[in-house]
Amino acid sequence: MKIFVTGTAGFIGFHLARRLLADGHAVTGYDGVTNYYDPALKRARLALLAQNEHFVQVEGMLEDAARLSEAVQRSEAEIVVHLAAQAGVRYSLEAPQSYIQSNVVGTANLLEALRRHRPRHFVFASTSSVYGGNTKFPFAETDRADGPVSLYAATKKSGEAMVHSYAHLFGIASTCVRFFTVYGPWGRPDMALFKFTAAMLDGKAIDVYGQGKMRRDFTYVDDLVDAIARLMELPPEAGKPVSHDSLSAVAPFRVVNIAGGHPTELMDFIRAIEQVIGRKAALNMLPMQPGDVVATESDTTLLQALIGKLPETPVETGVAHFVDWYKHHYGRN
Numbered sequence: 378m379k380i381f382v383t384g385t386a387g388f389i390g391f392h393l394a395r396r397l398l399a400d401g402h403a404v405t406g407y408d409g410v411t412n413y414y415d416p417a418l419k420r421a422r423l424a425l426l427a428q429n430e431h432f433v434q435v436e437g438m439l440e441d442a443a444r445l446s447e448a449v450q451r452s453e454a455e456i457v458v459h460l461a462a463q464a465g466v467r468y469s470l471e472a473p474q475s476y477i478q479s480n481v482v483g484t485a486n487l488l489e490a491l492r493r494h495r496p497r498h499f500v501f502a503s504t505s506s507v508y509g510g511n512t513k514f515p516f517a518e519t520d521r522a523d524g525p526v527s528l529y530a531a532t533k534k535s536g537e538a539m540v541h542s543y544a545h546l547f548g549i550a551s552t553c554v555r556f557f558t559v560y561g562p563w564g565r566p567d568m569a570l571f572k573f574t575a576a577m578l579d580g581k582a583i584d585v586y587g588q589g590k591m592r593r594d595f596t597y598v599d600d601l602v603d604a605i606a607r608l609m610e611l612p613p614e615a616g617k618p619v620s621h622d623s624l625s626a627v628a629p630f631r632v633v634n635i636a637g638g639h640p641t642e643l644m645d646f647i648r649a650i651e652q653v654i655g656r657k658a659a660l661n662m663l664p665m666q667p668g669d670v671v672a673t674e675s676d677t678t679l680l681q682a683l684i685g686k687l688p689e690t691p692v693e694t695g696v697a698h699f700v701d702w703y704k705h706h707y708g709r710n
Contacts, residue, residue: 380609381454381496383407383487384461385426385434386419388565389502389556389598393458394426396602403431405452407445408461409438413468413475414566421706422563439483446490456609458500459487462533465567466506466668469528480532481539488543498550498612500605501540505557505594505636505673506530515594517676518555518623518632527668537632545628550612554605557636557675561598561695562702569643570696573650573658574703582659583647589662591643592672594636597695600688604635607684621678636675637688649696 380397384390385406394404406426410419426432433452437444439461449457463472463479484501491499508516509524525531537553544551560570576583613631618624623632651657665671677687703709 378455379403379405379453381405381407381449381452381457383439383459386410386423387460387464388563389559389601390460391422391426391563392561392598392602393460393605394432396606398426398429398432400606404433405448405454406432406434407437407448408434410436413463413465418563418566439486440478442486442489445486446493449487449490450494454494455497456500457487457491457496457498458502458605458609459484460502462502464529464565466527466529467666468567470667473528476528476532480529481535484536485539488539488549491549492543492547495547495549498552498609499540500609501536501551501553503533503537503553503555503632504530505555505634505675506670507534507537507555508673510670514672515638515674515676516634518634518679526670529668541625541628541630544625544630548629550614550629552608552611552613553630553632554608555632555634556601557594557596557634557673559596559598559601560699562699564598564699569646570650570699571703573647574654574700577650577654577656577658578704578709582661584661584663585643585647586663586669587643587665587671589644589647589660590671591665591669592640592674593643593646594638594640594673594675595646595692595695596636596688597690600637600690601635604680604684604688608633611683619679620682622682623679633680633683634675634677635680635688636677638675638677640672640674641692646692646696649693650700652693653697653700
């Protein structure tokens with residue numbers, strides 16, 4: 378198939394594009410290669426993708442509506458996966474406009490492009506952050522998610538709402554996938570695993586927020602990508618729900634959690650890094666930061682009903698893969 382993927386210089390977009398190319402698909406990537414974190418890491422990802430003759434990269438911002446629309450049209454994509462976004466809960470406190478422009482305006486620009494060049498299936502990357510401070514666990518797709526506690530979450534929830542409206546108005550079959558704390562090789566430098574590994578290899582203390590009492594439903598990136606690749610083949614059809622579905626009553630639209638459904642205590646996650654590196658971490662225990670939540674846990678019933686399997690890589694294995702990649706990429710012992 379011909380597939381259009383936004384965010385191919387990013388962590389998840391890179392992994393998805395590499396998987397799709399390995400499966401024999403043609404991929405057109407779209408990315409602005411911003412300097413939110415080291416652009417050299419993004420360029421290194423793109424260089425690996427460029428080794429495949431069926432990969433085409435278009436450099437452009439989501440805010441550039443004309444360039445984005447032209448790229449979508451030229452790709453002749455049957456499936457569009459929208460992963461590009463300004464990510465990170467904490468950074469949204471410092472640069473709120475970048476979230477509005479990328480996640481809201483940029484998503485609206487892409488939806489307008491899809492209105493003119495309609496794909497068979499549109500997949501929109503959302504986040505577990507939209508569940509906000511919900512205290513009912515595990516989080517199910519049909520739970521209320523209208524109380525975001527960060528601007529990042531609010532912009533992603535806005536994206537979901539816009540996607541639903543375009544699915545209803547223009548018949549664009551759409552799936553919003555909510556990711557739960559994705560980690561793995563080629564990860565973002567602003568994420569905990571990357572920062573913890575770098576600091577521990579340098580013999581420095583790591584900042585542990587929430588006094589180490591937080592819990593996350595960590596999802597290994599290869600498992601996530603496998604789930605996306607399977608869901609891509611399953612565009613929602615109005616009036617044809619499956620078990621425990623979130624299918625809209627008025628549009629070919631559904632929301633799907635992607636996670637293993639097995640939350641891990643933050644201190645256990647840190648111990649897994651210690652085990653691989655072979656040294657204890659010096660801990661700088663800090664209070665919760667604004668916008669963070671104490672715990673996430675995914676209800677995976679719908680995901681399993683749709684694709685028949687769940688993310689299953691153990692945290693210990695995924696952490697080991699990341700540390701091995703980090704040492705190799707940065708020449709560390």
